[in-house]
Amino acid sequence: xxxxxxxxxxxxxxxxxxxxxxxxxxxxxxxxxxxxxxxxxxxxxxxxxxxxxxxxxxxxxxxxxxxxxxxxxxxxxxxxxxxxxxxxxxxxxxxxxxxxxxxxxxxxxxxxxxxxxxxxxxxxxxxxxxxxxxxxxxxxxxxxxx
Numbered sequence: 001x002x003x004x005x006x007x008x009x010x011x012x013x014x015x016x017x018x019x020x021x022x023x024x025x026x027x028x029x030x031x032x033x034x035x036x037x038x039x040x041x042x043x044x045x046x047x048x049x050x051x052x053x054x055x056x057x058x059x060x061x062x063x064x065x066x067x068x069x070x071x072x073x074x075x076x077x078x079x080x081x082x083x084x085x086x087x088x089x090x091x092x093x094x095x096x097x098x099x100x101x102x103x104x105x106x107x108x109x110x111x112x113x114x115x116x117x118x119x120x121x122x123x124x125x126x127x128x129x130x131x132x133x134x135x136x137x138x139x140x141x142x143x144x145x146x
Contacts, residue, residue, distance in 0.1 A: 002123040004028040028127050068107065080112040 005025040012020050033041075039053040046053070064074045064082060074082040088102045111119075 002125040004030060004125050004127045006127045076112070078112040078114040080115055081110045083108050
């Protein structure tokens, strides 16, 4: 299997190449793996039922939220680490800063060794271009008027 990508053009907003347009790769998802499918996949590799796996993952979610809100980094073995990060408004004077300047918290995930290995073995394939109007298969995303 390979990860599909498409080419996109983006304008450079700063630096030596400011205002130039460059082409970059953008990863294209091929679908979703929802909780039911994930539980089924895990249960196929273990002695647990899909319902048991879901109960464990639900408990993991609850426990991680509790630990993150307590200010702890949650280490999940070789899977990786989760931690909270905050975004805030800056003040010129340190004494003017208080908790009301914090806009939001977000969860940062750092993959562990087993997931980083997946990055190293991923192969890439350019997404096939879709045919435009007038080609086989109809008129694209708008209805045709005959």
